[in-house]
Amino acid sequence: MLQRLIGICQTLSRRGKSFSLCQMLKRGLRLGLGLSPVRHYTLDLRGIYPPITTPFNPLGQLQYQQLVDNVHRWSQLPFRGLVVQGSNGEYPFLTETERVEVVNRVRQVVPADKLVVAGSGCESTEATLEMTKKMAAVGADAVMVVTPSYYRGRLNSAAFVHHYSRVADGSPVPVVLYSVPGNTGLELPLDAILTLSQHPNIIGLKDSGGDITRMALIIYKTRKQEFQVLAGSAGFLLSAYSVGAVGAVCALANVLGEQLCSLEKLCLSGKWEEALELQYRLLEPNTMVTRTLGISGLKQALEWFGYHGGVPRSPLQPLTDTERTDLRAVFTNNGWL
Numbered sequence: 001m002l003q004r005l006i007g008i009c010q011t012l013s014r015r016g017k018s019f020s021l022c023q024m025l026k027r028g029l030r031l032g033l034g035l036s037p038v039r040h041y042t043l044d045l046r047g048i049y050p051p052i053t054t055p056f057n058p059l060g061q062l063q064y065q066q067l068v069d070n071v072h073r074w075s076q077l078p079f080r081g082l083v084v085q086g087s088n089g090e091y092p093f094l095t096e097t098e099r100v101e102v103v104n105r106v107r108q109v110v111p112a113d114k115l116v117v118a119g120s121g122c123e124s125t126e127a128t129l130e131m132t133k134k135m136a137a138v139g140a141d142a143v144m145v146v147t148p149s150y151y152r153g154r155l156n157s158a159a160f161v162h163h164y165s166r167v168a169d170g171s172p173v174p175v176v177l178y179s180v181p182g183n184t185g186l187e188l189p190l191d192a193i194l195t196l197s198q199h200p201n202i203i204g205l206k207d208s209g210g211d212i213t214r215m216a217l218i219i220y221k222t223r224k225q226e227f228q229v230l231a232g233s234a235g236f237l238l239s240a241y242s243v244g245a246v247g248a249v250c251a252l253a254n255v256l257g258e259q260l261c262s263l264e265k266l267c268l269s270g271k272w273e274e275a276l277e278l279q280y281r282l283l284e285p286n287t288m289v290t291r292t293l294g295i296s297g298l299k300q301a302l303e304w305f306g307y308h309g310g311v312p313r314s315p316l317q318p319l320t321d322t323e324r325t326d327l328r329a330v331f332t333n334n335g336w337l
């Protein structure tokens with residue numbers, strides 16, 4: 001039995017998870033006894049993550065080899081890991097099988113010291129739990145769970161607390177909350193976040209709303225817990241670091257990954273003036289590939305930076321010629337092309 005516990009602890013350590021001895025023993029003991037995985041552990045999320053795109057050909061077919069090629073390139077950058085099936089992964093357009101297979105393929109090629117954070121959110125609690133388990137089974141280190149939103153009129157704090165608690169109770173890997181009002185039309189309420197932050201298997205929040213006062217308040221209220229807040233877009237990366245965010249998931253990191261990692265470094269070393277100069281030059285490209293042109297713009301930019309962009313899946317459409325010209329001008333004017 002002792003050998004088995006040591007083996008489990010060694011495996012967990014190799015996967016880059018930071019466990020106290022006590023936590024490792026608890027987890028090892030539970031696994032050794034065949035019980036459900038223990039939830040009292042921490043995964044260090046600090047760093048920058050691109051929410052990676054999913055390449056499709058013009059017929060809408062998923063291009064796995066191109067995905068793998070991109071992942072090889074992203075893996076050479078100093079990212080903490082990759083977010084697979086974030087908003088920019090077009091997860092609402094993928095079948096259930098494709099969603100799991102994309103995580104599987106990415107995990108197979110990403111170096112072991114980089115995290116794979118998989119977006120497992122679905123509209124119902126049961127479907128989210130199922131998806132979470134499947135993604136964990138193919139090697140996701142954590143799941144990032146977007147708020148359900150279709151019945152937003154009735155999705156109040158109580159509903160979210162119930163949803164996320166159920167998912168976190170049953171998830172074999174840690175859960176990151178994901179609030180993205182620009183896409184879902186709702187924001188995960190502050191009181192629900194504070195309640196959920198106390199759940200032992202909910203380790204953080206990715207907030208794409210961009211309200212820095214709210215982000216600062218969340219960080220302030222959870223500062224005595226092991227709850228990690230990630231900025232959900234590049235436009236407010238510096239501001240987020242200044243109020244205590246631990247990292248960021250940014251669409252723009254798909255194309256300007258090196259620069260976003262540099263910005264992180266400047267913030268962490270207190271070089272705020274240099275950081276601000278860099279942040280300024282990222283604002284317009286970020287707005288273009290998120291709010292203005294979205295995934296179609298990001299995929300076009302990927303092509304310019306030597307990645308496989310491809311086209312978005314229908315009903316999203318590729319850029320028009322005018323949009324392409326405008327996008328190019330924004331990257332050029334800010335010195336990136």
Ligand SMILES: O=C(O)C(=O)C[C@H](O)C(=O)O
Pocket residue numbers: 051083085086087088089180208232233234249250251252290
């Ligand atoms: O694709 C995601 O997931 C993101 O978090 C991207 C984010 O919305 C952004 O604005 O960069």
